Amino acid sequence: MKIEIKDLIQDGPKYVLPNISVDSVIFGYHEKELKVLLQRPQGISKWMLPGGYVHRDETIKQAAERVVKNRTGLDRLFLNQFQSFGTPTRTKDSELTPALFAEINQMELDENHWMFDYFVSIGFYSLTEFSKVVPSGEFYLEECTWWNIGDLPSLLYDHQEIIEAALKALRLHIYHYPIGYELLPEKFTLPEIHSLYETILDKTFDSRNFGKKLIATGIIKKLDERRNIGAHRAPFLYVFDMENYNQALENGYALFV
């Protein structure tokens, strides 16, 4: 169900749950850089996470999926709830006031408008294949682009804190569950998946030991093909063994200690 923005502003709680939002930290991986998708609303200098309200007929996870799909176009997602944020003042900001919001939307709205109330936000993070994503905003957004994780702009509300918590959760996740299926092409090389892990964890691993351990887990299978990478020895291609991969997602495993 698509809700008209004017209706939403005026009668929000008729369509969505008041005082609850979902915010998504969308991670992308590209050329050995970990990135986050951020958006900037009209008339505001600060950036924020893609977020939205929960429709009365959907689950919180479906709400997060809808938000991510609107920004990335992707719906086959690795999506993970990691933490909820609830402090009475977390969405107060001196720049983004009800008055400014009213002016931008050319409407009258009072100080206690429902959108400026105490909001508890459920945080999700997702990992997406950077190259498949077409960042797209909505009419109320001026920009929607990727930012390197190490070089973020000034953020609205407590969104800096949310990103940090998401990154921490992602890194903890990697120690127990495999990743890569959503981030790498179907066929990939050992150095590619090696770089992926190094980038996300911001650590280096001995490539010889890394490959040995990863193969030992059984989650990847070697193919009888190589990829031509130009002026160097052609590396073998691998694919994920989805049976073992999914089992590791279910039961967990330890790739590093």
Added chain:
Amino acid sequence: MKIEIKDLIQDGPKYVLPNISVDSVIFGYHEKELKVLLQRPQGISKWMLPGGYVHRDETIKQAAERVVKNRTGLDRLFLNQFQSFGTPTRTKDSELTPALFAEINQMELDENHWMFDYFVSIGFYSLTEFSKVVPSGEFYLEECTWWNIGDLPSLLYDHQEIIEAALKALRLHIYHYPIGYELLPEKFTLPEIHSLYETILDKTFDSRNFGKKLIATGIIKKLDERRNIGAHRAPFLYVFDMENYNQALENGYALFV
């Protein structure tokens, strides 16, 4: 701030956030059994987790602390947010209907009463020292007691699922962070903390190796005292080294692989 129940039922959203609740899984440990504190409302056959609403001037964590304090009397708590639950139908129950609720409270209230709307619940779990707790209900509760984790009664809503998720989160937590400070007496023996870990993880550990490893982490210190346990060799007493313990809470550590 204490809110009168009649006011809450009639004008809830004036005092608390609508559509949001906090539910607490309160774990207790006693005689090698892991227990959960549950309550049963008047006129209902099913049991439920202690839960409550979020006051407009408190954080979600403070709300959870208030709930736990009301049920256990304890305020020095190990309290951990682990997951939020949000499905439109999660708080529909054929037994606990608005009509029954109205009858119990001797009030008129319609089908769409705010308390029976779609609620998103933020789940917290806490570990408490069983012996210090005095389970106490409120006037609308008929019972409030401990249940063994392996032998739970029939539960209201999705509370069975919430308990399972809490236990999973607790067990994952133990692999990375120390526990015991809230659960054991100030001075405890190696066999005592050994049993605690075995009970919570539902696994056995070699007592000789367990002790060696735990001492090696530096989070406990041996005293020059023994505890008289009757007909057997008196075990040495230990205390937590709070500096190392808190550092392990901050940075994490691996006691088991």
Added chain:
DNA sequence: TCCTAATACGTTATAATTACGGAATAAATA
């Protein structure tokens, strides 16, 4: 043909973990 930079494969040294033998101890019992 040789050089360079990357992948691929293997071996060894070190560290961590697990398994287990057996002494010490406190109190009840014969």
Added chain:
DNA sequence: TATTTATTCCGTAATTATAACGTATTAGGA
């Protein structure tokens, strides 16, 4: 007083996992 029993406590050997590193292979380019 000696024996039994259940438990704590200390140490060591065997096994396994991890980390460190050496070197062969291979593609393109100088």
